[in-house]
Amino acid sequence: MTALLQIHEPGETPEPHAEERGIAIGIDLGTTNSVVAVVDGEQPEVLRDAHGDGLIPSVVALMQDGVIVGREAQDLRAKHPDRVVSSIKRLMGRGVHDVKALAGVLPYKIAASGDSVGMVRLEVAGRSVTPIEISAEILKAVKARAEQSLGQDVIKAVVTVPAYFDDAARSATKDAAKLAGLDVLRLVNEPTAAALAYGLDSGAEGVYAIYDLGGGTFDISLLRLQKGVFQVLATGGDSALGGDDFDHVLAERAIATSGLENLNEAGAAALLLAARAAKEQLTQQDRVKLTAEIGGKKIDVTISRREFEALIDSLVQRTVRACRQVLDDARITPKEIQGVVLVGGSTRVPLVRRRVEEFFGRAPLADIDPDEVVAVGAALQAKALTRGSDTLLLDVIPLSLGIETMGGIVEKVIDRNTPIPVAKAQDFTTYQDGQTGMLIHVVQGERETVDACRSLGRFELLGIPPMVAGAARIQVTFAVDADGLLTVSAMEKTTGIRAEIAVKPSYGLTDAEMADMLRDSLVHAREDMEQRLLIEARVEAERVLLALDAALAADGALLSEEERAAIDSAIAKLRQAIRGEERDLINAAVDGLDHATHAFAQRRMDRAVAQALKGHSLDEIEASMATDPAPGGGRTGRPGAAD
Amino acid sequence: MPTQADDTRAARAGFVSCWSCKGPVAAQALFCHTCGAIQPPTQLDHFRRLGLEPAFDVDLDVAEKRYLGFQRAIHPDRFASKPAKERAFAEAQAVALNQAYETLKDPLRRAAYLLKLNGIEASVSRDETVRDPELLMEAMEAREALMEATSLEKVEKLQAKAGADAIAILADLSKAFASDDLKAANRLATRLKYLRKYLDETRARRIALEQAEGTA
């Protein structure tokens, strides 16, 4: 089968190597704050700054003399509002078209563009930048923090994304990580990570609710857990509701009581900062002073917890309504929920906890810091991926994938909640005599019309051999990998003639753009590339040697002494090449060994065939050959033999 | 490298050549018994992939146990730090396993697949209109009854009846397959498909009524 087209090239990311025993970190790339955690020994640990702070505000300042991320960037906001970007996560994988709907709500300037399609760009400090580049800056800061506290280079990471993130947003996140020099082992859903942090993967069965109230967003997800399988049953929430809104109501109260008027941008920012501090204190105290100095005027307002709760109750009730809606959608009653996990800094607010407890009729799980729990889960998964684990995350695709058919109607190709990885092939044909091209439009979403779904990409099949209408058989394969990322490939079945395909990713980076950005950021210098290829060649050569060792241990008796000597000498040559630094020599020695073992392989196959034909059953042959355990604990997994 | 002819001979004997150590390995093996390397998936039907005999009656507990057991062994997460080739094989195996289990665990899909294995493109797998006049009649009457049912109690009754009908069809399907009556099986599968759609409609109707009563 010739794959003619790929929207995402698998395998173009830097390969993790068996040799690189480097540590893997878990990253919660949040809208408001980002957190990094790692499992170095047995226990997960959040990596903190010198003040013991685990949160890195997801704020980026593009200053004249460089990029600043985190608290410092936040502090620059009042002075340089045009250089500071926050809440960039909201724009990941978004197109110009989507953002028009959000205009006025977003805390940044969208770059004017003649194009009505394509990825949205921001105008910051007179530069036009993509959300991917801004996110990459946050990830670089996260990576730097990890490297500093671990005292070693960090390349591998598990990064979390909201469960409802579509393909465009997921691949934008992955691209950002790549730009930051991180190799993403896996994208994990945030609610799934939170469940992992609470150890729900071992033993827990049933439906769990993950209630995540952050700075600017509210997410509620229902997870079904059974036998180590995590399934996102339903997600919902409010993408414009969070702790920031609590800050706003407090600030408004302060304005009302102190008679402030005509706040400018800097004044408003300062007041909001003070409101946020007061809000966070109210979590511990019954009464706080909200103090600030704005435009020479001193503000000093005392607010009690009771007043605060009265101010925010309707906002909290909105989250409860969203919970009810999601339960309804999933046809589940609050009583059927096995447990509730609290995520997000705003779930520290006592009123939020009370309301959640009232609605679900049970005390929520909250012993892990709610703003760190997602990173902790990501770190546990990073450990599982690099050091092995017994639990298995079988994720599902969160939103259906489909293609546009006549009249703008969507034909579903892969339904939501299908376990991933998954691949489905669909046949298409031409509808006109002599037709040589065909446009395929891939969308994601649950609605029936193309307009109501996300457009992921349009691609054109070109070079279809001219035939009568309906004669061509074009098989298009949609494959979704374990990260939930889509690859599309196509071939013409009747002729096998290679068609050309033009891919126009709607909201992603093209390969060329990615290459340019990588060059700019110098993540992959030339030497790095050479080094990587050398390591790869060594790993492959070691694999060949190990496999041959196993074969010789099992079937060495099939060889004469001279034959064995010839193979041994080829092995020695390869061993020597591996110790050297020449990739070409290693590859040549592998070829040499392959040649030297050709007859041996042939004889092994011949014997097996002869034995099978003599009437021995395959099981007998296997039993006779499996007496020597394979090196590295090789397993024989035979369907029917294992349960 | 074994030649094409050798490959065919080996395949007929039930095994293929291991990509890593070049030795013989059983066609349905997940791993090579000699060198331990993960193998790419071979052409197997969904039943055999899970170690089951092709039949409508499937022990779903056994199927699930095998599915999870095999996933545990070959899921791409287990190969995250392995070379690209092995990760690709793991992914392909996981895709094949998911497809097999998703098909078998649902009786309707299982029936359609079994019909396909027997050379019958089941009418359930196409979205064409039914030609069975009896079924058409039945479906229309059921829908009418649902439209006329205005109380929660009546809707619940219809739902219970449809549920019982669906269970009865499953038993009939099993009998039809057991006696190799594929024509009957095909018809029953189509009926089951329509019944399911109808069950969804009754459920939606019930929820709507419940909500109406709740707010009243």
Ligand SMILES: Nc1ncnc2c1ncn2[C@@H]1O[C@H](COP(=O)(O)OP(=O)(O)O)[C@@H](O)[C@H]1O
């Ligand atoms: N002790 C606290 N009491 C009340 N709110 C808090 C507290 N600590 C943090 N928050 C709020 O949590 C929000 C940030 O939550 P976080 O989970 O980090 O956000 P995100 O997931 O959006 O990145 C902010 O609005 C912050 O003010």
Ligand SMILES: [Mg+2]
């Ligand atoms: Mg968060």
Ligand SMILES: [Zn+2]
């Ligand atoms: Zn082998």
